[in-house]
Amino acid sequence: MIRVSDIMEKEIINxxxxxxxxxxxxxxxxxxxxKIMSFTITGDGGRGLFSRNxxxxxxxxxxxxxxxxxxxxxxIGSELNVDQFNI
Structure with a gap:
């Protein structure tokens, strides 16, 4: 079993x-x-219960x-477009 406080400290990677x-x-x-239905995340690095804005x-x-x-x-979302890099 995992606690909500443990989940909230983890970084989300796509x-x-x-x-x-x-x-x-x-x-x-x-x-x-x-059941947990969804999470709200912010990319500003804030780890508070609610985002600043x-x-x-x-x-x-x-x-x-x-x-x-x-x-x-x-x-989630679309895949990385490797054509945008000069490889």
């Missing part, structure tokens, strides 16, 4: 593009079902691939 998305600032739960990106629980020791890996 597997689609490898970007650091930020930290969880809020959690939406269905109390009737006892009230804005944030929602990540649905179904988008989570893995909860690790330090990070949460999610699968």
């Amino acid at each position: 597997v689609k593009n490898g970007k650091r998305m930020g930290f969880i600032t809020d959690i939406d739960m269905d109390i009737n079902e006892g 009230g804005e944030g990106q929602v990540v649905f629980f179904s988008d989570i691939l893995k909860i690790g020791c330090d990070t949460i890996i999610v699968n």
Whole structure:
């Protein structure tokens, strides 16, 4: 079992593009079902319960691939466009 306080300290990483998305600032739960529905994250590095400007990106629980020791890996958005790099 994992605690909410443990989850909120983990950085969110998107597997689609490898970007650091930020930290969880809020959690939406269905109390009737006892399930986490989504997380709100901010990329400003703020780790408070709510973001400073009230804005944030929602990540649905179904988008989570893995909860690790330090990070949460999610699968959202479009993939990284490798054509934009001069490789």
